[in-house]
Amino acid sequence: MSTPSPAGAPRSVDVAVIGGGVVGTAIARRLAGADLSVAIVEARSDVGDGTSKANTAILHTGFDASPGTVESRLVAEGYHLLGDFAAATGIPVERTGALLVAWSEEELAALPGLRDKARRNGYDACAIVSAEEVRAAVPALGPGALGGLTVPGESIICTWSTTIALATDAVARGAEVLLEHRVTAVDATTDGSVLRTTGGDVRARWVVNAAGLHADTIDGLFGHDRFTVTPRRGELLVFDKLARPLAPLIVLPVPSSLGKGVLVSPTVYGNVMLGPTAEDLDDKTATGTSAAGFAFLREKGERIMPALFDEEVTTTYAGLRAAVPGGDYLLERDDEQHYVLVGGIRSTGLTACIAIAEHVAGLLAEGGVDVALRDDLPAPPRIPNIGEAGPRPYADAERIAADPAYGHVVCFCERVTAGEVRDAFDSAIPPRDMDGLRRRTRLMNGRCQGFFCGADAQAALETRGASLLAGADR
Template identity: 45%
Template sequence: MTQLNENVDVVVIGGGVVGCAVFRRFTLMGAHVLLLEKGGDILSGASKANSAILHTGFDAPTGSLELKCMQDGYEEYMAIHEKMNLPLLKTTAIVVAWNQEQLDALPGIVKQAHANGVTDVIQISEEEVYHREPNLAPGALGGVFVPGEYVIDPWSSPLAYVTQAVMHGGRYQFNCQVLNVQRESDGWELTTNRGIVRTRLVINCAGNHGDLIDGMWRTPEFEIRPRKGQFLVYDKASASQINAIILPVPTATTKGVLLCKTIFGNMILGPTAEEQQDRNRADVDESMMNELIDKGSRMLPSLTDYSVTATYAGLRPATEKKEYRIFPYPQDKWITVGGIRSTGLTAALGIARYVENLYRDQFPALFSLDEPRELQWPRMPMLSEYETRDFACPGNGGIVCHCELVTRRELEAAFDSAVPPECIGGLRRRTRVMMGRCNGFFCSNNVAEIVGDRLDNTIVVGKVE
């Protein structure tokens, strides 16, 4: 195992979607940046399990930092996704009211959306709801139509951010846990399980462990209270049953359970919202899964005709407040990015830009910046079910995973990329291999043959990471 002995301008702690975006942003500023992730790959924590919706911010708190970062992130994603070959599924969304109380809440949702600058949001009638979504259960009384809510690839996007950073000199280290931090006159010394890193600026993007990282040197200004969200993944044929993202009318405590197509051609149902103390375990609970199935079939009766092919759960880094917890400490050469909950995938690029501005506005010049004269843009593998995939192109080496139509060329390309996988979970997220309805039962032997000794961990059939 390589031992670290590094001296850099910036250390980003945490390789979730926000850490990936911050890593990219500071590298493109011209800093020497090192990303430290304690897991075996990016997205090893909270970011690997989400609904993959690109949010407009129509229902975010008006005037909030969360809204600003979401809308800035949305705008930047729309500007760069084609350059990086990242998919965008223009689903739209409908908030559906199923009772009078929910119907009465719809004008307020529209008013808030307009106050947030999302002026194309409109209230629609019962007839319009069923015109757009004929397979919904009887009983819907009306809805709110949100044209700009879309679905994206939740894994290729942050991988693209990291890849672009690496193309411009950024470096990363997986399986690298920060154990201690010590202030020095010109920055920080970080002790990790892989060695020592010295840096002039620390940016804490550690997600569910963010308060613990801050706690290594100060009393944290926030407390992580993990919130588990469980999802069901339905067979790909089910996605034909809806057109838009079907959203519930939110309550004071949760946005509720949604139905949504995925970029990979499935349909997901979820999430739950369960408070727990454990920061690491996101177990799937059978009784909660049955409750989700019941809720989903009451919204979309035809769901009972389709199989659940996978389940997953994620832990969102909620805190004691319903807001982002971003704290600059100019005197201490440290920035904390905490409490980034379910909107983090959309907001990540906006958060990164916000953190850049915090540094430029509030910090002394801690290091020189050598911005690239011209940006290089990575072209990510296309994993969208709605775009041309590699299996349809000649010379692909044959299909290895028939559930997800993953080719040998795609697997080899993942290992030859600028950010190759170092664990089986990373390979799955980069290619979708072994993530179909058989969970690797039929293809695992072929995958193992291709992988060879390039990964340290054993391929486990049926385990979705």
């Protein structure tokens, strides 16, 4: 618990973690499990609202990492750690497996090297398969596939639930989540720092910078000039659920001289995703989509899976990945400033997040902080299931019988019930805006995009779910 701050005095904690993304919340959860007071200091109005929310949502084995890097090790470890945490908390995961598909002789020739690289990353399960086997695995592929490499362990996961579950567990362990606290200045001393934020000052003995796209800026506030984060925009198309049978597993491109291709992946919500594009930008807020991006995805997608474009596009989005020169994670401790940099975490950070948190705990231990886990930790929270593989309330007869609010479907496309919306507002970290409500429930994420439910959803947001429940009484 943080020290209660008397009027005017800054909030004071042992560790402030700047950034409430998947990495920051994982770190806060780990450290709050020790005998430390921890605060997540987040600029935006929700956790998981930056790069973490628009990810390709794959739980990676790490088969294609650069062997010997920190990233390679942490992704491989994180794969198991997050898999276990997901099972314990109810984060939707589907063990679909992946298939790299070679469309040219050059790509076909690259497969043995990729299999060997996977082995060097400690992943031995890849196998090279024939064109016929590729077609049998994914009948909807376009013509011309020459062969493939299987990666049976690659899985799909709910990136939104992951951050929510980590943050919820962090709170259960005593951490505080300070939303709308944008760090604008830092007074660093050898005894700790005072973070000047838009939500007031936060004093911390140690500061962990997990600010994602803005990690370079925060690093600069500590007086460093170590790296620059280039936002790399990735546009994605999400296809209607009726397309889901087309993509039984993750179809990955083979890296080639033609550049990185795009993937086709099922999602845990029952859709199919195509993307991403890769476009380096200089604007860290440019999450728009472009005509060129769509044209690119259409051209690629029509080759990989032509039938996809007979289906409707449910939504498009653009995520910004934090690209840094060198490519590896930057995990460094500064003993003078009691400061740890967690930078350069690319999209693999979703998989690696808990391993990164362990690594950061290790860095702090070396810096003299006692990070031993307490023996009275609360059980991991069970978070509401928003995945298609698990039981959803609308289809759960017993649950509806016990509470009719789960029988009142308010978002028809995604089959979200009034009970789930109510639960989101009753949760440890309730949503503050529509996007937050969407990430917790899938409300309005479906094919109608609000045609039927949008007005009800807005009323629900403003009344914290009460408007829907009032209806249930009638």
